[in-house]
Amino acid sequence: MTGPAGGALRWVERRAARVVGSRGLREGGSPWLLDLDGRPPAVLRTGRHDPDVRARFVTEVAALRLAERHALPTPRVLAADVDGAEAGSPALLTTALPGRSAMPPDPPASRLRALGAAAAALHEVVVDPRPGLPVRRWPMDGPGGGFVRVRDAVGSAPVAEAVARVDRLPAPVGPTVLVHADLWLGNVLWVGDEVSGVVDWECAGVGAPGVDLGNLRCDAAMLLGGDAPDLVLDGWCAAAGGPARDVARWDVVAALSGPADVAAWLPAIHDQGRTDLTADVLARRRDAFLRAALDRWAG
CATH class of the missing domain: 3.90.1200.10 (Aminoglycoside phosphotransferase (APH), C-terminal lobe)
Structure with a gap:
């Protein structure tokens, strides 16, 4: 994986800030951890044009906004383009949370x-x-x-x-x-x-x-x-x-x-x-x- 598509990066830069680096978080691909110029890192999720994919983006946006209202420990939505009209494909930009998901084989x-x-x-x-x-x-x-x-x-x-x-x-x-x-x-x-x-x-x-x-x-x-x-x-x-x-x-x-x-x-x-x-x-x-x-x- 080389990074997010150019259309998605330009969308992020219009909505947030210039992207100065990216890293795939799931097997080297989307979602992407973005380094932004002068702003905290953010996470970009992208997907193909498909009704099922669009439905998943709609669900994620709805869930994250509900979670934010209840102060749950979840990312916050910074921008969403579930139809891909601006980003070229469905896209969601959220805050990046601290921490890692890897768990050792013998956790306490x-x-x-x-x-x-x-x-x-x-x-x-x-x-x-x-x-x-x-x-x-x-x-x-x-x-x-x-x-x-x-x-x-x-x-x-x-x-x-x-x-x-x-x-x-x-x-x-x-x-x-x-x-x-x-x-x-x-x-x-x-x-x-x-x-x-x-x-x-x-x-x-x-x-x-x-x-x-x-x-x-x-x-x-x-x-x-x-x-x-x-x-x-x-x-x-x-x-x-x-x-x-x-x-x-x-x-x-x-x-x-x-x-x-x-x-x-x-x-x-x-x-x-x-x-x-x-x-x-x-x-x-x-x-x-x-x-x-x-x-x-x-x-």
Whole structure:
């Protein structure tokens, strides 16, 4: 990757300041960390002309503006061109948050509890569906995401059993809250052992807290193993001031919301510094997490 397209850079310079440097933040590409002349760094996200891409940009703008009103630790929108009329393609410019998303393979328990607490803070925002923030039924809910990929592929026996059970579930009841809907370790920034921000809101919407909590727990199981998922749950419950509902159900939903072949996630996971993880390890951990959730659910 060489950097953002010229049209996007000219748009940034009209809206903010001259760009004097850039660095790709995800596998060498968008979003881009921009060095601006005389101003703090900013982050530029760009995308191709496509209705689904435009919808994700609309969602990210709506989510970040709602988060700002509730003083959540998220980037602030500096400028948005969701149609690409000025930038040449959909573009979003936001503030840059301090910290890094990489997490060591053996983080302290306090850091995992902080991860759960960060999710609980999002879920304090009770909100109805609105333009840009539709109901999210599972992580990465939307065109081509979540369950669609699992159901269209041949997965393991636990996956097949889980899909059949979830198909029979009624919709969850209760008020809807702000959900990130792609809340994994790579989308949380840290300064030391403190959460400094939550980024990448293009899948956001409203839904049950379990959409995020289950995803965080499944991700912790796959990337960290051991008691990491339970420490995340401990942090969420402590911050929320009470127990989480339907944990087993949402663990199952989360385990179904990624690709049947988890090798598709390896580039993003390796980009976080976890080059020690293989597709085989991730698949075995995912299936063990799913099997345990199914057993608890049956009980």
